[in-house]
Every structure is written in C-alpha cells, then in structure tokens.
Amino acid sequence: MRFKTSRGLLYLVLVLVIIFYAAPIFIVISTSLKTDTQAMTKEFEWIPRPLIFDQYKTVLNRFPIERWILNSIIVTTGTVLLVLGVSLPAGYAFARLEFKGKNFLFGLSLLTIMLPFFAYIPQLYLMFYYLRLINTYMALIIPLATSGVSIFLFRQFISQIPSELDDAARIDGCNNWQIFTKIIVPLTKPAMVSVIIFTAIKSWNSLMWPLIVASKDTVKTLPVGLAVNVFAATTGVVRPNPYGVIMAAALISIVLPVALFLILQRYFVQGIATTGLK
Amino acid sequence: MKPRYKASRGAYLFILPYFVLFFAFFLIPALLIFPVSLTRWNLLDSPQFVWFENYINLFDDQYFWKAVKNTFYYTILVTILLVGLGLFLALLLNQKLRGRVVGRIFVIMPYVISSAVAGVIWKWMYNQNFGIINSYLRALGLQPLGFLTDVDQAMPSLVFMNAWWSVGFNTIIYLAALQGIPEELFQAAQVDGANPWQAFRYVTWPLLRPITLYVTVLCFANSFQMFDEAYMMTQGGPVASTVTLVYKTYTTAFEAFRFGDAAAISVITMTFIAMITFIQFRMARRGAFEQ
Numbered sequence: 001m002r003f004k005t006s007r008g009l010l011y012l013v014l015v016l017v018i019i020f021y022a023a024p025i026f027i028v029i030s031t032s033l034k035t036d037t038q039a040m041t042k043e044f045e046w047i048p049r050p051l052i053f054d055q056y057k058t059v060l061n062r063f064p065i066e067r068w069i070l071n072s073i074i075v076t077t078g079t080v081l082l083v084l085g086v087s088l089p090a091g092y093a094f095a096r097l098e099f100k101g102k103n104f105l106f107g108l109s110l111l112t113i114m115l116p117f118f119a120y121i122p123q124l125y126l127m128f129y130y131l132r133l134i135n136t137y138m139a140l141i142i143p144l145a146t147s148g149v150s151i152f153l154f155r156q157f158i159s160q161i162p163s164e165l166d167d168a169a170r171i172d173g174c175n176n177w178q179i180f181t182k183i184i185v186p187l188t189k190p191a192m193v194s195v196i197i198f199t200a201i202k203s204w205n206s207l208m209w210p211l212i213v214a215s216k217d218t219v220k221t222l223p224v225g226l227a228v229n230v231f232a233a234t235t236g237v238v239r240p241n242p243y244g245v246i247m248a249a250a251l252i253s254i255v256l257p258v259a260l261f262l263i264l265q266r267y268f269v270q271g272i273a274t275t276g277l278k
Numbered sequence: 279m280k281p282r283y284k285a286s287r288g289a290y291l292f293i294l295p296y297f298v299l300f301f302a303f304f305l306i307p308a309l310l311i312f313p314v315s316l317t318r319w320n321l322l323d324s325p326q327f328v329w330f331e332n333y334i335n336l337f338d339d340q341y342f343w344k345a346v347k348n349t350f351y352y353t354i355l356v357t358i359l360l361v362g363l364g365l366f367l368a369l370l371l372n373q374k375l376r377g378r379v380v381g382r383i384f385v386i387m388p389y390v391i392s393s394a395v396a397g398v399i400w401k402w403m404y405n406q407n408f409g410i411i412n413s414y415l416r417a418l419g420l421q422p423l424g425f426l427t428d429v430d431q432a433m434p435s436l437v438f439m440n441a442w443w444s445v446g447f448n449t450i451i452y453l454a455a456l457q458g459i460p461e462e463l464f465q466a467a468q469v470d471g472a473n474p475w476q477a478f479r480y481v482t483w484p485l486l487r488p489i490t491l492y493v494t495v496l497c498f499a500n501s502f503q504m505f506d507e508a509y510m511m512t513q514g515g516p517v518a519s520t521v522t523l524v525y526k527t528y529t530t531a532f533e534a535f536r537f538g539d540a541a542a543i544s545v546i547t548m549t550f551i552a553m554i555t556f557i558q559f560r561m562a563r564r565g566a567f568e569q
Contacts, residue, residue: 010375011377013370014370014378014381017367017370017381017385018380018381018384020442021388021442022384027402027403027410028399031402039408042408043413043416044408044410044413086295086296086299089291089296090295090297093286093289093293094293097289098289099289105293105297109296111304111305111308112300112304114552114555115548116499116502116547116548116551117503118503118505118524118528119311119527119544119545119547120304120307121528122531122532122544123308123310123314126310126321127302145299146300176286176289201390205392207394207506207509208506208524208528211532212532222392222394223392223393226394243402243408246398246402250395253392253395254392254395257391257392258391260390261386261390268386269382272447272450272451273451273453
C-alpha cells in the first residue's frame with residue numbers, strides 16, 4: 001500500500017511499538033544486574049548503579065540450570081526427530097499409496113487435532129505410570145509425537161508434488177521406499193521447516209505435562225526447573241522480592257531460543273507462514 | 279486421472295510407527311476419559327464406580343461455574359486482542375517504513391520465549407510495589423493499580439500479557455497474507471480515488487477474511503485451554519478469579535488426586551469446545567455464502 005498520508009504518524013506508532021516489545025527484555029537485563037535491595041525501589045532504575053553480577057553467580061551455584069537446559073535440548077531434539085520420523089512416512093503413504101482403510105485411518109489421525117491434549121492428560125499420566133516411565137525422557141518426548149497436525153501438513157504438501165516424478169522413478173525400478181527417500185523427502189524441505197519449527201517451540205515451551213512427569217533434576221526441563229525451583233520463590237514469604245536472581249535465571253534461559261530465532265529468522269517466519277496458508 | 283495402484287507394497291509399514299504411538303498414547307488414554315469420569319479414584323485405591331456423581335457434584339460446585347465463566351471471559355478477550363492487534367501490527371509492519379525490519383524482529387521475538395519466562399517477566403512488571411508499570415503510574419501522579427493482586431484486574435492482566443508474548447504468531451500469518459495481495463489492486467483503488475481507509479475496507483479486508491477465520495478459530499481453541507499464565511502468575515488467585523477449566527482439571531487431578539472428577543471436567547470442557555467449533559464453522563459457512 002503506498003499512500004502518502006501521515007508518514008510522521010506511522011513512524012511515531014512504529015517507534016512506540018518497538019519500545020513496547022523491546023522494553024521487557026531491557027527490564028530483565030536491568031533487574032538481573034541489581035541486588036535485591038536495589039530492585040526494591042519505587043522508581044524503576046534502567047541502568048543500575050552499581051552494576052552487580054552476583055545474581056548470575058547465585059543462579060549458577062544454587063540451581064542446576066545448565067542441566068535443565070541440556071534436558072530441554074535433548075527433549076526438544078528428540079521430539080522433533082520422532083515427529084519427523086513417524087509423520088513424514090505416514091504423510092507420504094496417505095498422499096500417494098493405496099491401501100485398505102486409508103481414509104478411515106487418516107480421519108482417525110485427525111482426531112488428535114480435535115481432542116485437546118489436556119483432556120486426556122490424567123489418563124496419559126496413568127499410562128506412563130503403569131509403564132514405569134515417569135521421570136524419563138521418553139515420557140517427555142512421546143506424547144507430543146502423537147499429534148496428527150504434521151501428518152496433515154505433510155500429506156497436503158506431498159499431494160502437490162507432481163506424481164509424474166514417482167512414475168518416472170517407478171519405471172526406473174524404484175520401489176516405494178526408494179521413491180520416498182530419494183524423491184519425496186528432498187522435495188518436502190519447506191514443510192519440514194514448518195514442522196520442525198512448530199514442534200520445537202511446542203516442546204521447548206511445554207509446561208503442564210513436564211510439570212507432571214518430570215520432578216527429578218536429571219530429566220527436568222528448563223520451564224519446570226524455573227517454575228518449580230527458581231520462580232516459586234516469588235510467591236514465598238521468606239524472601240519477598242528475589243527478582244534479581246529470577247531475572248538472571250530468566251535471561252540465561254532466553255539466550256538460546258532468542259539467538260536461534262535471530263539466526264534462523266527467515267526460516268522461522270516462513271515456517272509459521274506456511275502453516276497459515278495451506 | 280492419476281494411475282491407481284492396487285494395494286501398494288509395504289504401505290502399512292509407512293504408517294505403522296505413527297499408529298503404534300497413536301494407539302498406545304492417544305487413543306487408549308482418550309477412550310478412558312469417559313469411563314474414568316464415572317468413578318471415584320485417587321490412584322492408590324482401585325477405582326470405585328459412582329455413575330454420574332462426579333457430574334452432579336460439579337454442577338453444584340460454584341467454583342466450577344466460576345472456572346467456566348473465567349475461561350469464556352479470558353478466551354473472548356484474548357481472541358479479540360490477538361486477532362485485532364495481530365492485524366494492526368501486520369498492517370503497520372507491511373508499510374514501506376525505515377526500521378520495519380527491526381520492528382518485525384521485536385514483535386515476533388517474544389513468541390520464542392517460553393510461557394514460564396514470559397509469565398514471570400510480566401509478574402515482575404505488574405508487581406504492585408516495585409513493578410515498572412506502577413512506578414510510571416506513580417510518576418505521572420496516578421493511583422498505582424493492583425494488577426495480579428486485584429480480583430477484577432487479575433484476568434485482564436493475564437490477557438494483556440499476551441499482547442506482548444504471543445501476538446507474533448498472528449502477525450506473521452497476517453503479514454504473509456498481506457504480501458500475497460497483488461500490488462495492482464491497490465493501484466487500481468488509488469486510481470479510483472480511494473483513501474487508505476477505503477482501500478483497506480474494500481480491498482484488504484475482504485481478501486483477508488479466510489485468514490481471519492483461520493486465526494480466530496486457532497486463537498479460540500488455544501486460549502480455551504489456558505493454563506500456563508495462570509500457573510505462572512497467579513496460581514489461580516486471587517479468590518479463584520483466574521482459575522480456568524484446564525487449570526481446575528490440573529489441580530483436581532494432580533494436587534487433589536481426584537482423577538474421576540478431573541475426567542468429568544475434561545468431558546464437559548470438550549463438550550464446550552466441540553459446540554464452539556461447530557458454531558464457528560456454521561458462521562463461517564454462512565459468511566462464505568453471503569460473499
């Protein structure tokens with residue numbers, strides 16, 4: 001849209017928007033560099049005097065935060081790999097192959113989209129409880145891989161690849177598995193970017209399920225560690241305002257996702273946009 | 279016509295891995311919800327069959343109805359906020375302005391921050407005594423607000439935090455949709471003497487309708503399941519003013535260990551979601567016929 005009205009006003013709005021979205025990050029940084037008493041002032045100090053780095057030391061000494069980050073990385077990577085591993089072949093089969101019960105099974109997989117995760121969480125917990133898988137990575141990874149969203153996306157995407165490619169390969173003597181790995185998978189990259197990004201975000205941010213199944217530090221993911229061990233202090237009465245420590249922990253935990261976002265920005269935006277414009 | 283292959287070789291092997299997980303970790307737990315909702319069960323003792331007692335108890339429980347009300351209140355507010363603001367930001371960031379790239383980065387970035395961290399950042403900003411918002415309100419000579427500590431302000435505060443945290447998703451979707459609109463349409467509108475508002479009203483908005491429906495349905499479904507913000511920022515308080523249906527399911531199952539009651543809440547919540555989705559699609563279909 002190119003209309004030459006009120007550019008000045010547009011710039012003013014843009015600046016206000018940037019301030020609104022950037023400010024909380026600077027508040028985190030600023031608070032993390034204060035002592036508890038410095039943080040408890042009626043007027044907010046943007047640049048703390050003096051700058052204190054003790055809060056970071058406290059976080060690293062008191063909490064196994066690096067272990068939680070490692071766990072989160074393992075769980076997120078595991079979830080992404082499992083989702084790709086099960087839904088890419090299934091998406092291919094539903095798009096290209098003929099077999100009995102195909103439509104019924106596809107419809108069945110869509111049930112996972114209609115039935116919200118929370119609704120069967122207590123029953124899912126019972127499953128893992130009886131399988132003795134509570135406090136394992138498996139318990140954190142598997143439930144996110146049953147979602148049919150990625151199958152749906154892959155099926156849509158693969159249906160749009162011209163089937164002449166398959167036919168040509170078939171004439172050259174390729175079987176279904178070879179067609180899948182040599183022709184379909186390489187052409188599915190844009191859809192894979194999409195699935196990787198939304199699965200990774202879902203898994204990395206996941207809170208309720210890990211709260212239920214991960215109580216040991218050996219498997220605890222970052223959001224649970226923060227929520228249960230670090231932030232819970234905010235509701236306590238012992239130290240009414242340990243926001244210095246909390247903001248230091250918050251900053252440590254957003255470094256990785258924010259850095260990845262800045263590096264992979266283009267893929268990130270493209271990945272989310274494709275889910276909307278199927 | 280596509281050539282039809284009769285039962286492709288090894289087709290089932292392609293879907294087998296998914297369906298193993300599907301049956302064990304989706305279908306069985308999902309089918310168990312209703313039977314479990316008819317029992318009294320604390321996990322330690324064996325379940326006791328009680329017919330519809332859990333449902334009857336819920337209908338008498340004023341806190342349950344409060345959770346229903348809270349959930350609808352939150353969902354409607356968040357959906358309006360996120361769809362409206364998402365569209366507004368996309369329109370702004372789609373203008374040929376210097377600094378729009380920086381704008382896009384900052385608007386989208388909070389979306390990668392986890393709910394746990396985002397929640398605690400806003401809890402600090404909303405802090406009654408030392409939070410930044412009240413510090414500026416005081417500086418402007420205004421009354422400081424209670425935010426999360428006030429029964430009436432707590433839920434709107436949780437809603438507003440989403441304007442920062444999760445609006446990026448809708449913004450990206452709207453931006454992509456806007457970039458798909460051919461420039462010629464706007465040139466044509468300009469030639470016809472349309473002002474920016476008319477160009478939006480008669481060119482952009484009608485073309486964005488399917489996307490608006492998509493983000494609205496998605497927002498509604500997601501926010502109806504709100505848990506994280508309440509858990510991180512208010513623990514359901516003050517006076518149960520931020521307890522949502524999912525939050526209640528969680529506390530009933532995993533704090534009170536009443537699995538039967540939790541399953542009954544799940545069944546009712548799912549009924550609500552099914553009804554809303556049905557109405558939304560009916561409305562969408564009617565809208566499509568009107569055009």
